[in-house]
Amino acid sequence: MVVTEIRIELKPGVADPEGKNTKKTLELLGFEGVKEVRSIKVFEVEMDMPPAEAKEAGEEMCRRLLANPVIQKFSVQIK
Amino acid sequence: MVVTEIRIELKPGVADPEGKNTKKTLELLGFEGVKEVRSIKVFEVEMDMPPAEAKEAGEEMCRRLLANPVIQKFSVQIK
Numbered sequence: 001m002v003v004t005e006i007r008i009e010l011k012p013g014v015a016d017p018e019g020k021n022t023k024k025t026l027e028l029l030g031f032e033g034v035k036e037v038r039s040i041k042v043f044e045v046e047m048d049m050p051p052a053e054a055k056e057a058g059e060e061m062c063r064r065l066l067a068n069p070v071i072q073k074f075s076v077q078i079k
Numbered sequence: 080m081v082v083t084e085i086r087i088e089l090k091p092g093v094a095d096p097e098g099k100n101t102k103k104t105l106e107l108l109g110f111e112g113v114k115e116v117r118s119i120k121v122f123e124v125e126m127d128m129p130p131a132e133a134k135e136a137g138e139e140m141c142r143r144l145l146a147n148p149v150i151q152k153f154s155v156q157i158k
Contacts, residue, residue, distance in 0.1 A: 001114065007121075022122060022145070029143055031136060035080065035125040042086075042119040043101060048112040057110060064108055066101070 002054040003079040006043040006062060014071045044079075051078045081133040082158040085122040085141060093150045123158070130157045 010016050018039040026034050043066060047054040058076035067074045089095050097118040105113050122145060126133040137155035146153045 019122070025144060026140060031140060033127040033136075035127055036123075037125075038123040040121040040123060042121050043098070044115075044117040044119060045105075046114040046116075048114055057112075061105060061110060065104060 002047050002049065002051050004045045004047060004054050004058040005077045005079050006045060006058050006066060006074060007040060007077070008042070008062065008067045008072050008074045009038065009040045011071055011073050054078060081126050081128065081130050083124045083126060083133050083137040084156045084158050085124060085137050085145060085153060086119060086156070087121070087141065087146045087151050087153045088117065088119045090150055090152050133157060 016037075016039055019037040022039065023034055023037040026037070045054075045058060045061070047057060049057065055076050055078055059074070062074040062076070063069070095116075095118055098116040101118065102113055102116040105116070124133075124137060124140070126136060128136065134155050134157055138153070141153040141155070142148070
């Protein structure tokens, strides 16, 4: 059994309203020194196959379902 | 400048409908061997302070805003 970590984040330059609003709220709560907040989505996928195959399957999952290639980039790691 | 990675995931035993539905959809798309999908939220926070202080600030952010302690656990790492 292999656990893959699929990480989906916004491409550089794409607006991140969730990150921006989180930053603003942290500042309202009194946190100082916060320069930027980026929101990222992670899926941990347990697969019953060899690691190399699981990595490839994870990338295919991103291309077909999990990521939006217009605004997001993804990476797949075996844990 | 320090980048902290704040990772928020569901506690064991808590239902994960996003993960469950993702698994189901992956199967409908023809992906085989998927045993489980867990959804996780990550915030990358850039802070202007020493690493030890940033880690503590990140944990305080989880307690006060980012995480729901009833159903979620969090971890903070310096990248």
